[in-house]
Amino acid sequence: MGYEIIIGLEVHVQLKTKSKMFCGCLTGFGARQNTQVCPVCLGLPGVLPVINKQSFEYALKAALALNCQIADFTKFDRKHYYYPDLPKNYQISQYDIPFSHDGYLDIKVDGKTKRVGITRVHLEEDAGKLIHPEEKESQYSLVDLNRTGMPLMEIVSEPDMNSPEEAHAYLTSLKEIMRYLGVSDCDMEKGTLRCDANLSLRPKGKKELGVKSEIKNLNSFKFVSKALAYEAKRQAELLEKGERIIQETRLWDEAKEVTRSMRSKEGAHDYRYFPEPDLEPIRIDEKWLADIRKTMPELPEARRSRLITQYGISNYEANVLTQEKIIIDYTEQALLKAKEQNVTLASVTNLTLGPVFKIINKQKIEFSEFTRKVPPENLVSLANELDKKTIVSTMSGVVLDEMFTSGKTARNIIKEKGLEQVSDKNALEPIIEEVIKNNQKIVADYKGGKKSAIMALVGQVMRASQGKANPQKVKELLTKHLG
Ligand SMILES: [Zn+2]
Incomplete structure (x- = not known):
């Protein structure tokens, strides 16, 4: 039954x-x-x-x-x-x-x-x-x-x-x-x-x-x-x-x-x-x-729907970001600033969902501590550097870590540490030649028709450049070199 x-x-x-x-x-x-x-x-x-x-x-x-x-x-x-x-x-x-x-x-x-x-x-x-x-x-x-x-x-x-x-x-x-x-x-x-x-x-x-x-x-x-x-x-x-x-x-x-x-x-x-x-x-x-009603915040479900329409974020993103009020309050302040400054909204949400959460989990800290050290406007400035491609997107975690520990702005950290993305042909050429010389087997695979082998070489160049090389540019130069 x-x-x-x-x-x-x-x-x-x-x-x-x-x-x-x-x-x-x-x-x-x-x-x-x-x-x-x-x-x-x-x-x-x-x-x-x-x-x-x-x-x-x-x-x-x-x-x-x-x-x-x-x-x-x-x-x-x-x-x-x-x-x-x-x-x-x-x-x-x-x-x-x-x-x-x-x-x-x-x-x-x-x-x-x-x-x-x-x-x-x-x-x-x-x-x-x-x-x-x-x-x-x-x-x-x-x-x-x-x-x-x-x-x-x-x-x-x-x-x-x-x-x-x-x-x-x-x-x-x-x-x-x-x-x-x-x-x-x-x-x-x-x-x-x-x-x-x-x-x-x-x-x-x-x-x-x-x-x-x-x-x-x-x-x-x-x-x-x-x-x-x-x-x-x-x-x-x-x-x-x-x-x-x-x-x-x-x-x-x-x-x-x-x-x-x-x-x-x-x-x-x-x-x-x-x-x-x-x-x-x-x-x-x-x-x-009536006095108490005035002190009521927007509740999670209503907020999720509004965020989806107002900022075009996905259902999944809205769900993750609204689990705690402090997180979405922070993210929304950043999103508003990003809109004012014509910074891509996705750059902001990607930063919050990725590197920001990573810092919170790794350091086992309260979100409030993070917001004190990296206010929303600083997060937006990092998003802006990503938009301008000043740094490679995979470097955003490194920069944010430093922003959190030192309280400095993204711009200053990128300058001081020389983290700017390298797209200059003259700077990249010597590294590419070195990588080709040291990876003859992969080169042979590539020339033998295994086109995907090029990604292994791109990875080697990225590593040799300490993550700073522009991956698109590297791939383009490698393709040219390998004929
Ligand atoms: Zn008592």
């Missing part, structure tokens, strides 16, 4: 505020355990939470980008449960009146666009973290409460995805948007993006949903895909055997590449939600929303 896979995702995104959600504690990553805490986030007697306005505005911005309806009235609730990483025994969250609902996100899979519904986006505070010692025999665990009270946004999707690939595309797109908005780094390794996945199967053509399991502990996009593929197979096998699926929470075991049962799933009533008495409800008016 064929089954249809039904997937819904719950994503937690940590908002990039300087301080926590209800107190002034710092949120920096990597601080010593239990040093970023205070009576409020520890829930000591007599304290009162005060909401961080920035966290609320970041969340509003995110919900607007996800096409959500924004509630005009919202409140916080206490969600009660016991866990060693939650000293208050309750978490401040949002229950029945989240600040936003009914949005959507359009994703692209295999060139097709699909709309995934967003049930709701709400705000809550994070809990602390348990640290389990590496040694197997150890009899204890440690608690780090630095994360307690960090602002978290929970984004709940509708069960609209039908394959691990669609789930992957959804997460990728979500992350991209959050990073464009600047509301979160969405770094799974640092835990600023976390994902739980719900999966169920139903016989093809049937309407009602099957029993779902929830998978936790998904620490990378790759694991999300793997865990979902595994879980779909596991459920299908059970159903084939006529067995029942139990509604439960399962953990992804990354070493064994299986999901395993953690606990049966709690219902909302188990948490004894009630309105948080220490926080006033919030009213969201049109004026506030």
Whole structure:
């Protein structure tokens, strides 16, 4: 029997505020355990939470980008449960009146666009973290409460995805948007993006949903895909055997590449939600929303389409360049300057996609560091030298490397290092004669009819000229010499 896979995702995104959600504690990553805490986030007697306005505005911005309806009235609730990483025994969250609902996100899979519904986006505070010692025999665990009270946004999707690939595309797109908005780094390794996945199967053509399991502990996009593929197979096998699926929470075991049962799933009533008495409800008016809308950047998908029409770049180039806002901001500034100065736009995009990315990867640096050392106008001046054929195109990496380390302009580097392309017949002739003399076998091949052998000779001349010879000119002269 064929089954249809039904997937819904719950994503937690940590908002990039300087301080926590209800107190002034710092949120920096990597601080010593239990040093970023205070009576409020520890829930000591007599304290009162005060909401961080920035966290609320970041969340509003995110919900607007996800096409959500924004509630005009919202409140916080206490969600009660016991866990060693939650000293208050309750978490401040949002229950029945989240600040936003009914949005959507359009994703692209295999060139097709699909709309995934967003049930709701709400705000809550994070809990602390348990640290389990590496040694197997150890009899204890440690608690780090630095994360307690960090602002978290929970984004709940509708069960609209039908394959691990669609789930992957959804997460990728979500992350991209959050990073464009600047509301979160969405770094799974640092835990600023976390994902739980719900999966169920139903016989093809049937309407009602099957029993779902929830998978936790998904620490990378790759694991999300793997865990979902595994879980779909596991459920299908059970159903084939006529067995029942139990509604439960399962953990992804990354070493064994299986999901395993953690606990049966709690219902909302188990948490004894009630309105948080220490926080006033919030009213969201049109004026506030309009102010936030003004701070929204152009979102990735819209930007891609615009770049393709405005600068004539390819779909592929647009996709690569828009993955990070900082990269396309830089490239677009360079493209605008290039247009003003009549420099070929392709020279600029080729530089970014080639030598610029190479430097970033090789030096393992942030893009911002590159932009500080090589501002857009300097990149355009290098593109201009390429247009004028002052240097051989393969030399662009060498020049850019030097621009990055020394901060000098392309022109100065080319002059100082004598990197100008050599097209002068008198300079090239002696090298060509030498190469012909030393490669008699290749010359014989060429003369024997193997015309492609000439490229090996061109390569030799290029090497002998330290990459500076004009390849077209070299080929032309060689052809003449070989008769
Ligand atoms: Zn605190």
